[in-house]
Amino acid sequence: MTQYALVTGAASGMGRASADVLQAAGWSLLLVDLDAGKLETANAGLAGKGAVNWLAGDLTDVDFVSRLSDKIAGLTVSAAVHCAGISPGMGSPSRILDVNLAASIALVDKLVNVIADGASVVLFASTAGHMLGSVFDQQIAEAVGERDLAQLRDLATSPEIAYALSKRGVQFLARNMALAFGKKNGRINSISPGIIDTPMSHAEMAQQPLMKTIVENSPLPRLAQPREVAEVAAFLCSPAASFVTGTDILVDGGSLTTFTHNIAE
Numbered sequence: 001m002t003q004y005a006l007v008t009g010a011a012s013g014m015g016r017a018s019a020d021v022l023q024a025a026g027w028s029l030l031l032v033d034l035d036a037g038k039l040e041t042a043n044a045g046l047a048g049k050g051a052v053n054w055l056a057g058d059l060t061d062v063d064f065v066s067r068l069s070d071k072i073a074g075l076t077v078s079a080a081v082h083c084a085g086i087s088p089g090m091g092s093p094s095r096i097l098d099v100n101l102a103a104s105i106a107l108v109d110k111l112v113n114v115i116a117d118g119a120s121v122v123l124f125a126s127t128a129g130h131m132l133g134s135v136f137d138q139q140i141a142e143a144v145g146e147r148d149l150a151q152l153r154d155l156a157t158s159p160e161i162a163y164a165l166s167k168r169g170v171q172f173l174a175r176n177m178a179l180a181f182g183k184k185n186g187r188i189n190s191i192s193p194g195i196i197d198t199p200m201s202h203a204e205m206a207q208q209p210l211m212k213t214i215v216e217n218s219p220l221p222r223l224a225q226p227r228e229v230a231e232v233a234a235f236l237c238s239p240a241a242s243f244v245t246g247t248d249i250l251v252d253g254g255s256l257t258t259f260t261h262n263i264a265e
């Protein structure tokens, strides 16, 4: 039976790299991004090598998520790598919470019903979620548990804080849903990348000089290639990770080891 992997954010960066790595590992692909033209152009090389389905739309649009869910229900989707997201420079605090956290919750709540038994879901969080520390964990856990982001919207006084809250929320979402996926013998985890060589990080680094300092002080003092994170996502989707669920995997070149306190203190 053809086994599909869903990849969101597949037109760029780590989503694009995940599509490559998963196809090479034998997966057929269901690729999602905002714009059909960009999605197909970015992945044109994959089409001749195996089954590739596309679906373009905005993951914050409830109707689009329903259409995607119907599409998934019609295939055997046994892996999902959810990379779509926006950085602090790409939207208002409210839009950042909508794209990064509310849309992730809506997608995961659909996936748990339509994804194949035994499937693996990988969400994309960030080291920014770890750098926030634990000061807002109670509010974040409540918001994710109750599917109500109102109190996070009050806390999100800047795009940077909104981004960190949204990504800490994604880490909590993996924990929150592990039991539900486990009932289907499935797994759900998040990955927290450090600073990766993608269009997103280039745009952010141009505005935030601190990011260059973080890279230079890291045990591995370089930007990672998107593929280095995609390989970890593919591992989490593979039987080699069969007992890994409800946790967050840091793929950050050790950058967090250089922080002695968190940004919210």
Ligand SMILES: NC(=O)c1ccc[n+]([C@@H]2O[C@H](COP(=O)([O-])OP(=O)(O)OC[C@H]3O[C@@H](n4cnc5c(N)ncnc54)[C@H](O)[C@@H]3O)[C@@H](O)[C@H]2O)c1
Pocket: 008, 009, 010, 011, 012, 013, 014, 015, 032, 033, 034, 035, 057, 058, 059, 060, 083, 084, 085, 086, 087, 099, 103, 124, 125, 126, 127, 192, 193, 194, 195, 196, 197, 198, 199, 200, 201
């Ligand atoms: N690049 C980094 O350094 C870095 C670090 C930590 C975490 N992350 C996270 O990793 C993920 C991937 O980042 P990237 O650097 O590959 O980003 P990217 O900007 O290269 O790609 C993100 C893709 O998501 C798509 N997208 C955005 N909003 C969408 C929406 N509402 N619906 C559908 N698609 C949407 C974009 O069109 C884009 O193609 C993001 O969630 C990001 O927050 C990135």
